[in-house]
Amino acid sequence: MKGEAFAYASYSLFAVEADRQAYPAVGKLFRGTARTELNEHLRQAATLAGTVGSNAANLSESIKGETYEHQVMYRGFAAQARADGDLAAAELFTEIAADEGRHRDAYRAALKVVTTGHGTIPAPPKADVVPVPAGPPKVKAARTKANLDTAMHGEALAYAKYRLFAAHARQTGNTALARLFGGTADVELHEHFAGEAVLAGLVRTTKTNLRKAITGEHNEATVVYPGFAKRAAAVGDTTAARFFRDTAADEAKHAAAFRRALDKLG
Template sequence: MFRHSIRTLLVGLCTLTAASQAATAVALAVPLDHHRATRTAARVLHTQTLSDLTAAMKGEAFAHASYTLFGAQADREAQSAVGELFRTTAQTELNEHLHEAATLAGTVGTNAANLRQAIDGETYEHQVMYRGFADQARQDGDLEAADLFTEIAADEGRHRDAFRTAFTVVTTGRGTIPAPPNADMVPVPEGMPKVKAARTKANLDTAMHGEALAHANYMLFAERAQQTGNPELARLFEGTAGVELHEHFAEEAVLAGLVRTTKTNLDKAITGEHNEATTLYPGFAKRATAVGDTAAAGYFRDTAADEAKHQAAFQQALDELH
């Protein structure tokens, strides 16, 4: 997996949000006693540990989204085994690594708390982040990126409004949860960046990380809504998650030139996994150990070991590539 972030939780899932939600967070798919223990641990996690867990979530979400696209490119090159390797690794990053980090950080709360996180994130992206990115891209002559950022800003405003309506329904019991948006599947072929300014490239990277993390967290929020008997809210979160990944992330990936040849994609994956296995996660583990956050330290160590295995698998695939 690689690193940097992203977006709505660039936004709603920043470290301070994670810290504030931790007090009421509900871990998913765990027994009640363990759930209570996890919430207690989340309440007392050191600020740096929470920050590192958020960074881990951003990286894992971005890896999931990127590896999914890399898998599709491998299929186009008739490298089906490599495509499957990318897809299975993507699922590990999302369904194991990110999920475990979210549980430790107390990311998921009540339906109302989850909606508030989503509203805050979408508001920031609608009013501040994407509008600012559009202005900068226009100044730098990247007009296609400016148009995309403007379009996504409008989408995020609609997402915010839908979540606001849902929040009223959840907190008052009156009204109807909005229908979920429909995501258009945007293909991401191999290609070079379509923007020229370094600032636009950096903003695209930030935006892609944000969209990937928004997708991941909204899927967690959807799971929570289903668990609490609110399928309409679950569908709203799932539909919005689909837009973030299959439209926003994909459109940004096209402009950024994220997907290259399978050989290049494997090289990139190997570099990312090596950094996580040898530097990023061991550093997180060391900091967590120093402040007594032993559960988080164990998670970071275990994830580092997994990433080393991913690196080895990608290296083998590259060595065998024909």
């Protein structure tokens, strides 16, 4: 699911850059593909994996993830970036670590309300939206670049999962919890992922973005999902095997569509 979530987040940014470069058809293609990755592929994978549970279970899972990112992952990334001289990355990682601690605390308070029936669900955080212009990486060390990639995949997945958790909360009548999950999801994507994308140089020219998308979709169509399908079939999980085969076919179509778009740009 991380790959699908990352594709959604990346393609959404690539669409903005395509619009900026006056390539509206390419922007539309990136947005449509992003929606497929999030609303079809990731959602189906989440259903097969049983990602969404009760509101209490979803909160417990979220607390676990936020605690790890607050106490371990981002603090470690910040220390490494500082040691490698990437001070802007160290500062960003430190800021995000603090944010994740606040998210954890809000989820803990919400879990208490859900389990006891007493109290008030905390208000959702508000994302400080970070624009992501095209440009090269703003960090030097290979380790920092790798950590940014890990962090972006984690933030993209958190966004997608919290969106699913918000939908479940809304379906069960807990609109306050839905707002908390939704607001936190927006912070993960529009603030954390975006800030990391700026430092990583994720967005380049539209032609470069298309080439990157083609490479990724081709790999998923010919290597990743066929491999997953083979392993699922080998253990008798026919439903998952069929999903992986169908997704591989979709990714091949995405790669072809991106190739046609690139060819039209010349």
